Amino acid sequence: MNFSASCVDALQEKNNPVPQATKPYSADILPYLMKGRYFNGSKSVGVKFADRFKEIAGNKAQRPEVTILMVALTSTSVYAALLWKSNKSPSKFNFTGNQFSEVYAFHVNFLNEMEENAPSKFHKLMADIFSAVQTLCSNGAAAVASHKDAMAFLDLDGMDDDE
Incomplete structure (x- = not known):
């Protein structure tokens, strides 16, 4: 067993999150946050600069992609x-460029x-992330239109009770 495999095993035993080596940047939260920040409304970056995504689609796959900077900024915000x-949610916490x-x-x-x-x-x-964002844009609001719909997604029986 190599070092990285033993580290992964140790993390899994402690029920800690483990990066997925075959699927970087594939967490569900990234497309959700990207939709809300970059593709939400007529004044959003994704709409104002739609031509840029068409230009990126000139890649070999012929599919639009998100930009490196979008993924980097979203990952940094996460x-x-x-x-x-982890700092116990202090009331004063600044998200600054320097920090x-x-x-x-x-x-x-x-x-x-x-990329290189x-x-x-x-x-x-990058195209898969763009596709996930677009899927959210096209049916994300319809999928969870109300609190009642959102509650239907919960597994209340499977959740722990306060003891």
């Missing part, structure tokens, strides 16, 4: 939110390297 939560620039730069550099070293996998990943 990191910041998790950090905020999280290293995290943002890491994601930008990582994705740039992925594995272009077909990179383009598929």
Whole structure:
């Protein structure tokens, strides 16, 4: 067993989240956040710069993609939110460029390297994220139109009770 496999086993034993090596940036939260920030309304970046996505679609897969910067900023915001939560949700917590620039730069550099070293996998990943965002845009609001609909998704019997 190699080092990384033993680390994954140790994390799984403690019920900690483990990165999915074959599906980076594939957490459901990313398309959801991207829809809300980049593709929500006529003044949103995704609508104002729709031509940019058509230009990106000129890749080999001929599918529109999200940009590296969108994925990096969204991933950085998720990191910041998790950090905020791990610090017991303090009332004063600033999401500033200086505070999280290293995290943002890491994601930008990582994705740039992925694009250079594995272009077909990179383009598929970015196109799949774009597709997930568009699916949310087209039927996301209809899927959960009310609190009653949202409650239907819960497994109340499977949830733990307060003891």
